[in-house]
Amino acid sequence: MADRRAPRTPHLAVVGAGPAGLAAALAAAARGVRVTLLDAAPQAGGQFHRRPAEALGARRPQALHHAWSTAERLREGLEAHVRAGSVRHLTEHHVWCAEPGPGTGFTVHALRGPEQREPAEVCADALVLATGGYEKVLPFPGWTLPGVVTAGGAQAMLKGTLAVSGGTAVVAGTGPLLLPVAAGLAAAGVTVAALVESAAPKALLRRAPVWAAQPAKLAEGAGYAAALLRHRVPVLTRHTVVEAHGTGRLEAVTVAALDAGGHVRPGTARRVPCATLAIGHGMLPQTDLADTLGCRLDGLAVHVDTEQRTDVPGVWAAGETTGIGGAGLSLAEGHIAGRSAAARLHGTRPDPAAWARAARARDRGRAFAAALDTVYAPPAHWTEQVTDDTTVCRCEEVTAGAVREAVADLGAGDVRTVKLLTRAGMGWCQGRMCAPAVAGLTGCALTPSHRPFARPVPLGVLARQPDHRDDMSHPTGKETG
Numbered sequence: 245m246a247d248r249r250a251p252r253t254p255h256l257a258v259v260g261a262g263p264a265g266l267a268a269a270l271a272a273a274a275r276g277v278r279v280t281l282l283d284a285a286p287q288a289g290g291q292f293h294r295r296p297a298e299a300l301g302a303r304r305p306q307a308l309h310h311a312w313s314t315a316e317r318l319r320e321g322l323e324a325h326v327r328a329g330s331v332r333h334l335t336e337h338h339v340w341c342a343e344p345g346p347g348t349g350f351t352v353h354a355l356r357g358p359e360q361r362e363p364a365e366v367c368a369d370a371l372v373l374a375t376g377g378y379e380k381v382l383p384f385p386g387w388t389l390p391g392v393v394t395a396g397g398a399q400a401m402l403k404g405t406l407a408v409s410g411g412t413a414v415v416a417g418t419g420p421l422l423l424p425v426a427a428g429l430a431a432a433g434v435t436v437a438a439l440v441e442s443a444a445p446k447a448l449l450r451r452a453p454v455w456a457a458q459p460a461k462l463a464e465g466a467g468y469a470a471a472l473l474r475h476r477v478p479v480l481t482r483h484t485v486v487e488a489h490g491t492g493r494l495e496a497v498t499v500a501a502l503d504a505g506g507h508v509r510p511g512t513a514r515r516v517p518c519a520t521l522a523i524g525h526g527m528l529p530q531t532d533l534a535d536t537l538g539c540r541l542d543g544l545a546v547h548v549d550t551e552q553r554t555d556v557p558g559v560w561a562a563g564e565t566t567g568i569g570g571a572g573l574s575l576a577e578g579h580i581a582g583r584s585a586a587a588r589l590h591g592t593r594p595d596p597a598a599w600a601r602a603a604r605a606r607d608r609g610r611a612f613a614a615a616l617d618t619v620y621a622p623p624a625h626w627t628e629q630v631t632d633d634t635t636v637c638r639c640e641e642v643t644a645g646a647v648r649e650a651v652a653d654l655g656a657g658d659v660r661t662v663k664l665l666t667r668a669g670m671g672w673c674q675g676r677m678c679a680p681a682v683a684g685l686t687g688c689a690l691t692p693s694h695r696p697f698a699r700p701v702p703l704g705v706l707a708r709q710p711d712h713r714d715d716m717s718h719p720t721g722k723e724t725g
């Protein structure tokens with residue numbers, strides 16, 4: 245007798261509910277795939293579309309966003325699929341590992357809740373990794389003072405909690421993220437005493453073909469420039485913060501001009517009083533889950549093909565985990581990943597012509613990101629400002645002097661050897677924060693760190709792992725595909 249059972253609906257797990265993960269989830273769900281979308285955050289949106297906590301009852305949540313209609317479209321699409329049962333959205337699920345099995349599928353291990361205490365597992369046929377990026381911050385004397393925050397952190401606090409720290413702020417470092425951060429703080433009533441950019445972004449304006457292909461970016465940039473003018477925010481390019489001052493908390497920063505070679509120009513230092521310093525030196529891709537699964541990395545980003553597939557069968561990657569490039573690029577990559585995954589999970593051949601528009605957006609986004617990379621960079625000689633007593637690894641309280649000693653006296657030539665000799669990078673963040681600084685002080689290139697766990701995991705959870713695998717009805721919430 246013929247088997248009349250309906251074919252099993254394939255199951256895709258998407259890690260990360262930012263623009264890339266949302267686009268992937270919606271594209272796959274619209275094509276008959278059952279999707280589980282996991283994210284550490286309490287709401288979908290990722291970094292770019294971060295919303296105020298619902299309990300705050302914000303009356304105009306769109307006030308701090310410049311792509312609100314896209315955020316709304318994604319949110320409504322997600323809600324519709326959740327209602328229809330095609331997407332399950334697991335918020336506050338901190339994924340610490342993904343591994344092959346059982347069978348040909350994958351198991352995603354997470355810790356649930358704000359306290360990250362309850363284990364949960366999701367088994368799926370395939371994975372899309374859309375874990376985004378994180379901020380790079382380089383040390384300087386005084387950077388550990390209360391009141392010094394990352395640029396994205398200041399923005400996340402503003403967008404997520406509608407709170408600002410301190411009445412006067414300096415926004416500093418390098419990269420396009422400084423513009424929305426300064427504009428957002430000023431719009432929220434903070435006096436932004438200066439936007440201090442170490443690069444010379446005017447060089448970008450001369451690249452007409454890049455802008456011609458991205459008119460929306462030109463409009464976005466012009467919007468920030470207008471907002472900064474309106475709020476009378478002084479913009480200092482080719483300047484850097486060399487020191488933060490304060491007794492107990494931040495009171496002022498010293499800002500100085502840079503010469504063409506990236507050295508501080510003598511005699512240009514001046515003090516700017518401020519209660520907050522929001523500082524960032526660019527972004528780095530978040531690649532831990534992909535790396536643990538054995539996916540190839542190109543430099544610091546996950547390698548993908550034109551369908552956004554990694555070189556591990558069944559694993560796709562999209563958004564800033566594959567390279568830093570902005571929300572538009574993440575959306576395009578996520579859409580392609582979702583469509584490709586759906587086609588392959590249904591056993592059909594994906595038709596790239598069907599996502600030609602997204603592919604064009606991806607090409608334009610990558611070209612724009614490459615152009616930004618040629619312009620924005622920390623000062624070439626930033627280490628000259630880092631005094632020996634400056635803390636470099638905040639978790640293990642390792643100073644720049646200790647790193648320099650490991651290099652000069654003990655012969656360390658790479659970040660790993662410095663870590664073994666000084667403990668820099670051995671703490672809670674596992675070097676996510678200090679690795680760029682240690683690499684710079686060591687004089688070596690930053691290479692990916694291999695971290696088997698994407699998040700800290702209690703030993704008890706690890707100890708119970710084999711029991712989970714044997715017991716499909718375990719109360720910790722094992723879900724099968």
Ligand SMILES: Cc1cc2nc3c(=O)[nH]c(=O)nc-3n(C[C@H](O)[C@H](O)[C@H](O)COP(=O)(O)OP(=O)(O)OC[C@H]3O[C@@H](n4cnc5c(N)ncnc54)[C@H](O)[C@@H]3O)c2cc1C
Pocket residue numbers: 259260261262263264265282283284285289290291292293337338339340374375376377378379395396397399400421424425527530562563564565569570571572574698699
């Ligand atoms: C703090 C910050 C602020 C930013 N602000 C702006 C801005 O104002 N304007 C702008 O143009 N660009 C901004 N960017 C850049 C912007 O984030 C990206 O362009 C865009 O959001 C990238 O989309 P994505 O989907 O690739 O990643 P993201 O938006 O970063 O989304 C990744 C998601 O994955 C989740 N995640 C990561 N790891 C795990 C894990 N192990 N377990 C569970 N969930 C996980 C995160 O919680 C997050 O929701 C910002 C970036 C950062 C880091």
